[in-house]
Amino acid sequence: MRLLVIGGVAAGLSAASRARRLDKNLEIIVLEKGATISYAACGLPYLIEGRVQDPKELIVYTPDYFARRRNITVRTRAEVVAIQHSRREVVLAGGERIHYDKLVVATGARPDRRLLAGRNLPNIFTLHTLDDALRLREFLAARRPRRAAVIGAGYIGLEAAEALRTQGLRVTVFEASGNLLDRDDPGLTQALARHLERCNIELRLNQPVRSLEPDRVNDTPCDLAVLSAGFLPNVEVAAEAGVELGPTGALRVSELMETNLSCVYAAGDCAETVHLVTGRPVWIPLGTTANKMGRVAGANAAGRRERFPGVVGTSIVRAAGLGVALTGLSEAEARKQGFDPVAARIEALERARYFRGKRITVELVADRGSGRLLGGYVLGEQGVAGRINVLAAAVTARMRLDEFQHLDLAYAPPFAQVWDPLLIAAQQLLKKL
């Protein structure tokens, strides 16, 4: 019995590893089209920033490790160009065919290169693979560029902007929509935009890139550009083989990570999942979710029946030194999804002043009728991750605001305030319900 996994990063390797742990006898082969597996894509901006010196720091495991320690065969530079499900075979770029009994599709996602119109411009970069990051790092060292354009103000765009600014470049960020971080939340966008501009990162919101030339983006001169707008799920090979897409354009999977083809699972950035607040399909490609989906796909490919229920859309990013985290729905998003949302935003000290407490902003969103918490964001120099996670847990548990306000959160002066900012925000929001 052979399990074949297409994709050797987060979801694929989680699937392979979990399957191995549950079934010692399964033959497991992972095919990765790139040269490197198991790299921490989220660490690439810090390679540019200079905080990470040695790219090896970002490689968690090697093919050799998988062979020796997990009895999993990993083949790099092995690109699958077709799946022939009736024969239970995949076809590699060189023509080789490999049989499978179970298949996990973990083909990931890719930056949208359509802006490049097929051109290969030496000073246009993406930050998707380790090679991408190394090429940018070499360019910075060799050419000493002064002005950078970042296209797209999602989390990769903002991390790239910060990294380039740290390297001394003047940075302009172009964003086609009116939102930062792909979040329909004018208050958050405004607060974050103010911060970025204070930090000398220039923002061009509502400015789609019309022209991308080696020396300018739209009319702004630049020495290099980082393309971080648009991200597409790699679904083509699977779709051609008959795997159904969902409404988001990513592969449709059940809670068990099954596709519509028997014995074929999908997981990670190529697949969609469920948003636990709306109950609707959503495509939010993130490493955390990819790992979880991969783990469940691997378990089920090995004969279990495990479920991955979905996500609440939690994310966090450090943008010019500021931690910005969000979960659930913003007020505007909740309204679009048919809720009757109310929101309250507060600012408070997140711990005692004599423990270098910093001001933190918390916004909570709840549904007026039911009082159910729907989401929110947290923004500040410290204490951000823990608080968004409490909110994520509460949103996942479908907690009501009147329950949330009494949460027994930890307090001692080195860590928090006696009234946690989360609870203060809850009290304010309760007044509006």
Place this chain on the structure above:
Amino acid sequence: MRLLVIGGVAAGLSAASRARRLDKNLEIIVLEKGATISYAACGLPYLIEGRVQDPKELIVYTPDYFARRRNITVRTRAEVVAIQHSRREVVLAGGERIHYDKLVVATGARPDRRLLAGRNLPNIFTLHTLDDALRLREFLAARRPRRAAVIGAGYIGLEAAEALRTQGLRVTVFEASGNLLDRDDPGLTQALARHLERCNIELRLNQPVRSLEPDRVNDTPCDLAVLSAGFLPNVEVAAEAGVELGPTGALRVSELMETNLSCVYAAGDCAETVHLVTGRPVWIPLGTTANKMGRVAGANAAGRRERFPGVVGTSIVRAAGLGVALTGLSEAEARKQGFDPVAARIEALERARYFRGKRITVELVADRGSGRLLGGYVLGEQGVAGRINVLAAAVTARMRLDEFQHLDLAYAPPFAQVWDPLLIAAQQLLKKL
């Protein structure tokens, strides 16, 4: 209509302030037996440590503030010695009688001074009021003591020990039980004990203090001792007036903070509440809970019907630089409460190494049959508070471990790991269910 509040610290002032916000016309009087109101008792160790220089930093509000800004009369040095509920009057130490229509009892708790047997020893201290802390600080400055004994290894004892060690003293901590932090958890006690001893804080577990003399505790010589063992609810005046005590020895209150006497509420350290995991009465005197109970008591005294559901026993302390936090029940406690608990403990890096990630220990406890999360602890140099709060929220929501393992927690290298230690612990524990 007059609301009288006995006690001018956390619960009492929260009650008075909330009542005022809800009812502009209520007459509100707060009686405080001490000289100072609204002081941050949790900050006292940091006054000793030297991090807080000016005691005014620990005083949140003054009586004058309450008079001017909230139209609340605060009388200090006003000790209530009796409540005559049939007349709706309290009696002050000087004989004065004050009428009330509604009464909130927020008399707090006190350190157990029975070890002193009525003696007033100049080098024996407690850390309960601002005066206590100032007296200890002056003693340290004037006498330059070298050896300190701390009696009691609850959170105040450990904070006092750290503060005295920072001031250069040799510290020995005596604890009558076998547990640190009043937690029946041998694993936690062992881990924390090892850390304290590495930091040159000597621990004497299972050593009740038999003799407390000016120059020695038991047989250990010392120049000063801090008494932080035993803490008793101040219930006597209310009990004599007919307010019922609960099984914990603290005042019994409903979810509305009502006592058995009509129009008499109790809140804060003098009252018990419900443990949300066991559903049983519990007395865990903490500032966070006191504030919440006070707020609800004040609302109800002003005519609302709000509920305080209870606590999950969350607490956090910094002990010799290490953050230690717990919530819910330990495995041993859960067993005593009739659960069939299983526990798993893991150690993991709490964020990327290149962001100065530190190792963190997480233990989770769940009920075998139902899979319900019951509690756990987190221990580490950073990232502790946020994680215990996620666990507290999950325990409050009665989340099962299989739900908890898929929580959509925030990840980016500056803040966390792609597999959060909480989720790794959940995966390990699931294997044991």
